[in-house]
Amino acid sequence: MPYEDTHTSTAGSIPAAKLGGARKAAEPGQNAMKRLQTELMQLMTSPAPGVSAFPSADGNLLSWRATIEGPDDTPYAGLTFKLSFEFPSNYPYAPPTVLFSTPIYHPNVDFSGRICLDILKDKWTAAYNTQTVLLSLQSLLGEPNNASPLNGEAAELWDKNPALFKTKVMDRHKDLEDD
Amino acid sequence: MLAGPRCRNFTSLYSYLGLSLRHIPPDIPALVAQCATPPVINGRVLPTTVHTYSRRAHPPQAWFPPPSPPHNATMPPPNTPEEGVPTAGAVVPAPANTSATYILGRHHLYPEPPVSPPPRVPTAPPAATTESSRATTPNPSRSSSRPRSASRDSSASCSNRSCLLPINYQDLHYETEVDKSLECPICRTPFHLPLTTKPCGHTFCASCLDRALEIQPLCPIDRTPLDASRDVCHTRIVLDQLDRLRVRCPNRGCDYICARELLPVHYERYCEYTMVHCPDPDCDLRVARADARGDRGCLHTFTTCQYCGKEVMVAGLEEHYDADCGGHTAKCGHCNAIVVRHRMEKHTAKDCPRTMVACKWRPFGCSEWAPREVVEKHEQGLCVYQAIGRLARDRMEDRMIINELKERVSAMDERLRKSEKKEKNRSRDGGGHFGGIPSAAPFMPDLDLNHSPRAAPSYNGGTWESPEDYMLAQFERIESRMEDLRKMIMELDGHHTMRLLNDTMRLNEQIAELGSKVGVLGMHTTWLMNVQRQSRGQQRAGTTGGTPGPGIGVAGGVSGGGGSAGGREEEARRYFSSSNDVGLPLRRNSDGRNPPRL
Numbered sequence: 014m015p016y017e018d019t020h021t022s023t024a025g026s027i028p029a030a031k032l033g034g035a036r037k038a039a040e041p042g043q044n045a046m047k048r049l050q051t052e053l054m055q056l057m058t059s060p061a062p063g064v065s066a067f068p069s070a071d072g073n074l075l076s077w078r079a080t081i082e083g084p085d086d087t088p089y090a091g092l093t094f095k096l097s098f099e100f101p102s103n104y105p106y107a108p109p110t111v112l113f114s115t116p117i118y119h120p121n122v123d124f125s126g127r128i129c130l131d132i133l134k135d136k137w138t139a140a141y142n143t144q145t146v147l148l149s150l151q152s153l154l155g156e157p158n159n160a161s162p163l164n165g166e167a168a169e170l171w172d173k174n175p176a177l178f179k180t181k182v183m184d185r186h187k188d189l190e191d192d
Numbered sequence: 193m194l195a196g197p198r199c200r201n202f203t204s205l206y207s208y209l210g211l212s213l214r215h216i217p218p219d220i221p222a223l224v225a226q227c228a229t230p231p232v233i234n235g236r237v238l239p240t241t242v243h244t245y246s247r248r249a250h251p252p253q254a255w256f257p258p259p260s261p262p263h264n265a266t267m268p269p270p271n272t273p274e275e276g277v278p279t280a281g282a283v284v285p286a287p288a289n290t291s292a293t294y295i296l297g298r299h300h301l302y303p304e305p306p307v308s309p310p311p312r313v314p315t316a317p318p319a320a321t322t323e324s325s326r327a328t329t330p331n332p333s334r335s336s337s338r339p340r341s342a343s344r345d346s347s348a349s350c351s352n353r354s355c356l357l358p359i360n361y362q363d364l365h366y367e368t369e370v371d372k373s374l375e376c377p378i379c380r381t382p383f384h385l386p387l388t389t390k391p392c393g394h395t396f397c398a399s400c401l402d403r404a405l406e407i408q409p410l411c412p413i414d415r416t417p418l419d420a421s422r423d424v425c426h427t428r429i430v431l432d433q434l435d436r437l438r439v440r441c442p443n444r445g446c447d448y449i450c451a452r453e454l455l456p457v458h459y460e461r462y463c464e465y466t467m468v469h470c471p472d473p474d475c476d477l478r479v480a481r482a483d484a485r486g487d488r489g490c491l492h493t494f495t496t497c498q499y500c501g502k503e504v505m506v507a508g509l510e511e512h513y514d515a516d517c518g519g520h521t522a523k524c525g526h527c528n529a530i531v532v533r534h535r536m537e538k539h540t541a542k543d544c545p546r547t548m549v550a551c552k553w554r555p556f557g558c559s560e561w562a563p564r565e566v567v568e569k570h571e572q573g574l575c576v577y578q579a580i581g582r583l584a585r586d587r588m589e590d591r592m593i594i595n596e597l598k599e600r601v602s603a604m605d606e607r608l609r610k611s612e613k614k615e616k617n618r619s620r621d622g623g624g625h626f627g628g629i630p631s632a633a634p635f636m637p638d639l640d641l642n643h644s645p646r647a648a649p650s651y652n653g654g655t656w657e658s659p660e661d662y663m664l665a666q667f668e669r670i671e672s673r674m675e676d677l678r679k680m681i682m683e684l685d686g687h688h689t690m691r692l693l694n695d696t697m698r699l700n701e702q703i704a705e706l707g708s709k710v711g712v713l714g715m716h717t718t719w720l721m722n723v724q725r726q727s728r729g730q731q732r733a734g735t736t737g738g739t740p741g742p743g744i745g746v747a748g749g750v751s752g753g754g755g756s757a758g759g760r761e762e763e764a765r766r767y768f769s770s771s772n773d774v775g776l777p778l779r780r781n782s783d784g785r786n787p788p789r790l
Contacts (some may be wrong), residue, residue: 138408138413
């Protein structure tokens, strides 16, 4: 039995929900909301350098937009990348779905923006949060995992031809700026 | 089993901390149950009844202690598409009752809320299953916790109408700043029922940790493998810190703030906003405790909103007005401001700038009668009656003070008169003891310091400024009385001495008189003895003719005066020895030197 409560939910009438209001026990997803609110507050009050995130404009707290600045001393230096976060209702027990909105040329990101990062998949734990994910992605930009690439060409070029890699990165990034 | 006693302690910890049963989350007894039952590990997932309706997109991963081989045979494979079947016992064709119990109990640890509210009926069977399965578990270690789990279950299914909704600790508003280290890394709120992992020492809320472990049996921070039953323990210091945090009551409308450990008591017993069952026994809905008072019947009947014509529940009328009433606001007739309708009266009486009001100095003659905003300005500077008004007001205040003081003075007088009367009575009664000096006992002052000095009996008809003064006065009084007594005693002493002297003087005189009489008697005796000796000497001289003359003997005797006349002694010895001749006993000492004396 979920110990949060079943009475208000099982009563099944709208007035009950209305009456309960804040007094009502947690609904599924409410914990996720609460947690996301806390995270947002934390990001606002103590932002980490180079990363930022905010809920998307439609007012849905389960969908966020984030930006990462490319770290210095990497081919991505000086570039800014936009990402989208979609949080499941059982967040933080399940990882958010993170996609690069900005096209990026990177060994572990495919052309549709999907990311190959273990902590967003099987290595996810409930102790991760948006900020840690963003910082992990930022460091992924400088240290790609070329052992399991989504973009094989990029993985090869990373080691063999950094100059060409850099051009490709700039080209791909420009694509967006042209849009 | 190692975990058993620890888990029992864990339950008793909460009872020790005074948390009520309702605030022991259901997982605690379940944990006890689970600890008591030996886990059977085999490496397979157990889809169970609870999973069937509460599992979402993330099915349990293979980490639970799986059943023993015989069970395996009958178990459906992991992640079977049986999710969504809300019936209990349909999935687990438990061959042995005990192991089925274990499986059920296991999955009742920190359950998740269903994604969509299940219909009312299907919620009952799992609870019943849990209850019955727990009851059938033959385990002595759980017998002590039986009542707990029973009461908890009843509250979960809420057959008992006095049960309340549990406090959602993640929604609490903390008044004090909470140390970051007291926040659960999973829910990011201060811990509720903190559990610390034994191998790596990380702390989480019990519910957060168990949900995380349900998905992956790893520590959420450092991925240390964990077993929910064995690898967690409580840290009292964390609990103590959490208990001291100041929280606001979670009930809407309630502003009560207290230490977190006291919140359950407030919430359960005292908060007027706690949602309790509707007074109508047939109604399953809840109302605030304050609304449930009195015999108002079911508060969940619909009534028509007087403003918007909507059908609204009686209990929700206030909220309806405030929130979604179509006609809930109205224009103030005077100032055109939009005001919530049922607050209109207050608005007109206190806030509305256009309502006609009188100047506050009206009682003192001001005849201003204008809209509030005008009157306010007028009151602030223009009103000519302001000075008079203030004066009058001050006078009234003064008069009140004077009256009060008068009352006090009259009360004082009354008391004084009484005490004086008493004193007189006492001095009259106590006069007889020591010749006019009043006896001390009836006048012992009241030394009770709790009495205010003013209230103490006033001996001199006056009052004292402070307790010290009062004490000093008392002290002086006592001292003077002591002095009186001392004088009196000295006088008495003198009397006694005089009387003694008078008495003994007479005795002394008598003794002296007696002494002189004795002396006279002695002289008489000596004279008589001399006379007798003379006559005897004359007789001897008559017979022998050779003894000295009696004149000499008498002269010697008279001159001796009863003293030590050797010659006379000689005479006396002779006299007595002569009487010895006739056989009389010798009365003298053998030496015969001591003369008979008085």
